[in-house]
Amino acid sequence: MSPDPDDDGWPARFEAELVRLGQHPARARALAQESVDQAVEAGSDADRLLGPPHLYARHLVSELNDVPAPPGVGGPPAPGRVLLRLADVGKRYRRRVVLAGVDLTVRAGEVAAVVGANGCGKSTLLRICAGLTRPTSGTVERTRRVGLVPQDGGTAPWLTAAEHFTLFGAAAGLAPRRARSTGEHLAARLSWRPAAGQPAQDLSGGTRQKLNLVLGELHSPDLLLLDEPYQGFDQGTYLDFWRQVVAWRDAGRGVVVVTHLLHDLRHVDQVLDLGSRPGARVAAVAR
Amino acid sequence: MTAVVVAGLTLREVARRRAVMVLLVGMPLAFYLARRDLPGQSTRMLTLGIGWAVATLTLFVVNAQRGVDPRLRLAGASVTALVGGRLLAMTAAGTGLAAAFWGMVAVLQDVRRPWAIGPLMLVSVLVGVPFGSLVGALLPRELEGALALLTVVAVQMLAHPEGLLAEVMPFWSARELGNYAIDATAVGDLWKALAHAGVTWTLATGATLALFARRLQVAQYPEP
Amino acid sequence: MVTSRPWLHGFLDLCLLAMLGERSDYGYGLSQRLAAAGVADVPGGTLYPALLRLEQQGLVEPHWAASGSGPRRKYYALTAAGHTALAEQGADWRRFRDGIDALVGTPVEGSAR
Numbered sequence: 001m002s003p004d005p006d007d008d009g010w011p012a013r014f015e016a017e018l019v020r021l022g023q024h025p026a027r028a029r030a031l032a033q034e035s036v037d038q039a040v041e042a043g044s045d046a047d048r049l050l051g052p053p054h055l056y057a058r059h060l061v062s063e064l065n066d067v068p069a070p071p072g073v074g075g076p077p078a079p080g081r082v083l084l085r086l087a088d089v090g091k092r093y094r095r096r097v098v099l100a101g102v103d104l105t106v107r108a109g110e111v112a113a114v115v116g117a118n119g120c121g122k123s124t125l126l127r128i129c130a131g132l133t134r135p136t137s138g139t140v141e142r143t144r145r146v147g148l149v150p151q152d153g154g155t156a157p158w159l160t161a162a163e164h165f166t167l168f169g170a171a172a173g174l175a176p177r178r179a180r181s182t183g184e185h186l187a188a189r190l191s192w193r194p195a196a197g198q199p200a201q202d203l204s205g206g207t208r209q210k211l212n213l214v215l216g217e218l219h220s221p222d223l224l225l226l227d228e229p230y231q232g233f234d235q236g237t238y239l240d241f242w243r244q245v246v247a248w249r250d251a252g253r254g255v256v257v258v259t260h261l262l263h264d265l266r267h268v269d270q271v272l273d274l275g276s277r278p279g280a281r282v283a284a285v286a287r
Numbered sequence: 288m289t290a291v292v293v294a295g296l297t298l299r300e301v302a303r304r305r306a307v308m309v310l311l312v313g314m315p316l317a318f319y320l321a322r323r324d325l326p327g328q329s330t331r332m333l334t335l336g337i338g339w340a341v342a343t344l345t346l347f348v349v350n351a352q353r354g355v356d357p358r359l360r361l362a363g364a365s366v367t368a369l370v371g372g373r374l375l376a377m378t379a380a381g382t383g384l385a386a387a388f389w390g391m392v393a394v395l396q397d398v399r400r401p402w403a404i405g406p407l408m409l410v411s412v413l414v415g416v417p418f419g420s421l422v423g424a425l426l427p428r429e430l431e432g433a434l435a436l437l438t439v440v441a442v443q444m445l446a447h448p449e450g451l452l453a454e455v456m457p458f459w460s461a462r463e464l465g466n467y468a469i470d471a472t473a474v475g476d477l478w479k480a481l482a483h484a485g486v487t488w489t490l491a492t493g494a495t496l497a498l499f500a501r502r503l504q505v506a507q508y509p510e511p
Numbered sequence: 512m513v514t515s516r517p518w519l520h521g522f523l524d525l526c527l528l529a530m531l532g533e534r535s536d537y538g539y540g541l542s543q544r545l546a547a548a549g550v551a552d553v554p555g556g557t558l559y560p561a562l563l564r565l566e567q568q569g570l571v572e573p574h575w576a577a578s579g580s581g582p583r584r585k586y587y588a589l590t591a592a593g594h595t596a597l598a599e600q601g602a603d604w605r606r607f608r609d610g611i612d613a614l615v616g617t618p619v620e621g622s623a624r
Contacts, residue, residue: 031563037582038559041539049555056556063560064567082511131506132357141511149360153354158300166356170292171364198301219362 010046011036017057031060061191064196065258080108082141083223083254084129089138091124098124102138104272106254108222111245111267114258115255116274122258125150125225125274129256143254147221149212157201161187161194161211180216186214189247190240213244223254242267289364293372297348298380307344311380314340326396327469330404331468333388334465338411338458339440341381342419346432348373349423356503366500374416374492381412402478403468410484411461417491418457424498457491460484523561525604526550528589528597531571535588541564546563562587 011032035056036097039046050056052114077219084106091099099121106112114122126208127133148154155164162180169179190210200208216224226245246267248255257268301307315336322329356369385408393401419436426432439456446453457463463480466472528537530544545551565571567607575583589597592600 034585035559038538038581039586041537041554041578042542043539050559052555059556060560060563085511130357130361131508134506135567140506140508143510146361148358150354150358154358155298156296156352156355158303158351159296163296163299166292167296167364168359170289171359171362171368173289173363176292215358219363239517241524242518267407 014046014053017054018061023061043269058191080252082107083143084256085139085141086129087139087149088137089125089128089140090132090135091121091128098235099135099274102272102274103254106223106256106270108252108254109151109249109266110269111249111255111257112270113268114272114274115258120266120274122274123227126225126256126258143222144227145219145221146223147216147219148217149224149226151227152214155208155215156198158199160196160198161203162196164200164211164215168215168218183214183218186217187211190214190244209241213241215247221253224248224256226255226257289368290372290375292367293364294376294379297373297376300351301348301376302342307347311340311344311384319388325452326398327465330392330396330398330407330469331462331465332384333392334408334411334461335440335444337381337388337408338415338461339436340415341377341384341412342415342422342436343433344380345416345419346423346436347375347429348377349420349493350429350432350483351501353427356499357505360503360505364435365369366503367496369503370420370496370499374420374495377416377419378412379468383418385409385412397406399471400468403464407461407468408465410464411458414457414460414484414487414491417488417495419496421491421498424495424502444477454483457487499501513528522550523553523557524565525597525600527561527565528570528593528600531589532594532597535586536585537584548549565593569593 002101006100014035015025015028015032018031021023023031035050036046039049042049047055051059082105084103084104086102089099089102089104092098102125104112104114110118114125116122126148128135129142130146131140131142159167162183165180165183166176169176169182172179172181184194190213192207192210194211200211203211213226216226245255245257249267249269315333318336319329319333322332352369352373359369360366385405389405389408390405392398398404418439422432422435426435440458441457443451443462444457446456448462453462460480460483463476463483467474467476467480515586516588525543527541530541536544538555541562542553544556545553545558566573566587570590571587572590573585575586577588588600
């Protein structure tokens with residue numbers, strides 16, 4: 001069977017990428033064939049019509065996992081109970097003021113973004129929310145079940161993804177097998193099928209961030225705290241990440257995202273701006 | 288139990304690091320071979336090498352897992368489970384190492400009390416593990432920690448055996464037990480050694496747990 | 512080529528359901544009808560995943576038919592559930608559109624001159 005010169009291996013690469021993203025091989029083959037037919041009926045070739053095969057594969061898989069709400073209809077459920085409340089929270093080290101007068105309330109079903117230039121206390125605020133540091137002033141109330149997705153270094157480089165699931169599951173009281181299957185299920189939602197026997201340090205930056213996300217929610221927390229998770233993300237991974245944030249929100253969880261990359265306010269319910277100087281009076285919470 | 292899972296995964300983690308495994312076996316062996324001609328001295332050096340290798344390994348393990356510790360705490364793990372699991376793993380690894388070297392010495396060397404060589408090495412391991420973890424708890428950077436361990440071991444080797452300095456060193460118990468096993472000294476040495484080892488182990492383990500309990504404290508905020 | 516314009520997302524499903532409610536069609540045919548209706552020039556990378564998604568949700572079902580030239584084509588038709596969804600979403604859209612029209616369409620009073 002001579003390969004179609006126009007397609008130049010596009011279907012094979014497309015099919016391979018679909019399988020890698022967790023699609024059943026038979027379904028991947030069917031989808032590949034359909035895509036080729038679509039190109040033919042449009043009088044074009046697959047590459048020109050649909051783009052590079054590996055990108056289109058990601059796009060297709062995430063589209064199939066996504067269920068957009070029609071405009072004007074409903075929308076996400078109304079925000080629920082308060083999961084986190086910071087009242088006039090401040091943090092100082094000796095003479096240095098890192099945070100001052102921070103107010104923040106996050107309810108179930110809400111996404112709060114924390115923005116500000118580097119060095120103005122975003123990570124400190126997140127650590128206070130997590131309870132790893134205590135504030136020097138103000139009060140914090142928070143639901144007990146919380147998950148943390150740190151900027152980096154939150155994984156064990158020599159352990160595989162499955163072993164991470166076991167470890168974090170054990171911390172939460174999950175039996176190893178259940179922890180692993182939960183981890184794999186959560187990974188599939190991010191279009192990721194962890195390869196067996198691959199240590200975390202061999203994962204690409206984007207994939208390691210996915211591992212971080214899964215580990216953060218493995219124990220089913222009500223509130224998720226994320227610290228600039230998209231360094232080293234490519235466009236596709238970035239979209240996957242926000243899809244996950246929206247899914248968490250729609251499932252009634254609360255999410256706090258620390259970032260300075262916020263150009264998509266569509267999914268965010270409130271923005272907390274820590275200002276451009278450390279210790280500056282916290283600005284308004286804007287929508 | 289969480290501690291058991293932590294222990295198992297720590298062992299797996301360490302086993303993947305081939306260079307570490309080679310050094311773990313090679314370093315004590317190098318110590319031994321340096322003085323192979325003198326049966327007593329070579330066994331003593333071997334024992335010290337085992338203690339040092341295990342302490343260094345524990346130091347590195349403790350530091351390497353700092354990144355995951357806060358997250359594991361938030362997921363619900365206790366400090367005892369985390370720290371205890373690691374100590375358990377390193378003790379198990381060290382025990383295996385000691386058993387292997389015991390066999391080697393029993394075959395290759397001619398000592399007065401060969402049955403005591405096993406306990407001798409075990410004591411070195413039991414002291415080395417919590418000591419290494421204590422240094423790791425105090426000095427979060429590997430380089431500083433390794434240098435501190437190096438200093439301690441060097442002093443142990445060079446200090447006058449009868450002096451106070453040697454007695455205060457953590458591996459003194461191994462030295463005394465060595466006397467008992469190799470030179471067949473009185474039984475009093477055995478008890479002194481075991482007592483010293485017991486005290487060292489308790490102090491080092493307790494201090495490690497206390498330090499980590501403070502560092503990994505998670506604030507219990509009230510529910511809103 | 513594979514850009515998906517978010518504002519089009521929810522609208523695209525509704526348009527596809529409506530067109531298929533009128534008559535069954537295949538992918539390229541639908542894209543031509545969309546362009547002819549002046550809605551948008553929807554790229555293949557957006558259209559085909561949308562159709563697959565509707566199929567996955569059980570709102571449309573495929574059947575293959577031979578075409579005059581070239582390979583067989585995959586035609587889509589609305590299912591019963593698809594008809595229901597079209598009716599509901601269509602009603603929602605009309606409500607939404609009328610609301611926007613009311614706000615935007617009314618000329619500002621007193622500024623005619």
